[in-house]
Amino acid sequence: MTVRLTGRLAQRDDVPLGDRCPIDRTLQLIGNRTALLLLREVFYGASRFDSLVKRVGVTDAVAAQRLRELVEAGVLTKEPYREPGQRTRHAYVLTTAGHDLLPAVLALLQWGTAHSSGGGPIVTHADCGEPVQVEVRCAAGHVVDEDDLVVGSRR
Amino acid sequence: MTVRLTGRLAQRDDVPLGDRCPIDRTLQLIGNRTALLLLREVFYGASRFDSLVKRVGVTDAVAAQRLRELVEAGVLTKEPYREPGQRTRHAYVLTTAGHDLLPAVLALLQWGTAHSSGGGPIVTHADCGEPVQVEVRCAAGHVVDEDDLVVGSRR
DNA sequence: TGGCTGACTATGGTTTCGGCAAGTTAGACT
C-alpha cells in the first residue's frame, strides 16, 4: 500500500470546524444501494419500472419505495407515455437536479471499478471515443490537486 | 458492444443490462453518514482521532468503528507521530485509494450544497482562488455532456 | 503508586434497508 503524505499534517489539523453542509439529506437519498443503482440505470438509459427492477436486481417493493423517494426529492419525474395497445404508463426521467448527480454517481462507480478486482463497464465520450473520468477543476480550468484545496466559510 | 445514450426514451430503454460493477463494496464503505463525514474532514485536513471525532460530531465508538473499516479497506493508514511530552499517537492519512475518492466525496458534497437550502462551505483553488467544481471530462480534455456518454462492455 | 487522558472496545437499544410474500388497482384483452 502506498501513502502520499501531504507533509503539512500539523498545520492542517488546525483547520477550524467545517460548516455543516447538508450531506445528511444527500446520503439519505442516494446513500443506499438501491437508489444509487437505480440512478445508474437511469443514466445508462433505463426508464420503465419493470426494466429498472430487472436491471438493478432488487425486489419490486424496494424499487418502488426508492423510486418514490427519488421522485419526492425532485431527482426523478414520472413522464406519462403510451405504447399502442397498452395503457398509459409512466417513465422515470431525470430532472435537472438529477442530471447534476451525474458526476457524483459516475465518481462512485469509477472508484469502485478502479479499486476492486471485479472490473466494470467502460464509459467513453461519444465525440472522440476517449474514456471519461471525473475531475476536480477550478473555475479557471486548472486541475486541482488535493493539497491545493482551500476550504472557506461562506461569504 | 457499445451503446450510445441519447435523450430518446424508446431507444434508451433498449439498452441491455449494464455490467455488474462492484458498487456494493463502495457503498458498504462510504455509503454511511459517518464514513463520508470522516473522509470529508480528512480531505479538509484533519488527521487525529479526537479532532475527527469533534469535527464529525459523532460518538467516539462509531468513529473508531468506521475508521477501522476505512483502514481495513485501504482508504486510510495510521501513521505514528509523537509530539513533545506526549506518547506516540497515530494520525489517519489517505492512501492513494483514499486520494482517488476525492472526486466522489466532493461531488456528493457539492450536490448537497447546491440542491438544498442550507448552503455550505466554499472550496477554492489555492493557486488562483477560483471555486472548485467536479467535472466529467474525457481523456482528451473535453467536457462531456450526459448525452454524449457511451457505455461499453469491458474489452 | 495512583491519577489522568487519549484511544479505543463492549453492550444494549432504536431506526433503516433489503428480501420475501401477499394483496391491490387500473386498464387491456376475450
Add this chain to the structure above:
DNA sequence: AGTCTAACTTGCCGAAACCATAGTCAGCCA
C-alpha cells in the same frame, strides 16, 4: 363479466448503522 398483467402497496423478518453508556489499556506526570 372475467382474466391477465404492470405497477405498485403492505406486512414481517433479519441485518446493519447509529447512539449512549460503560469499561479497558497504555503511557505520562505528580
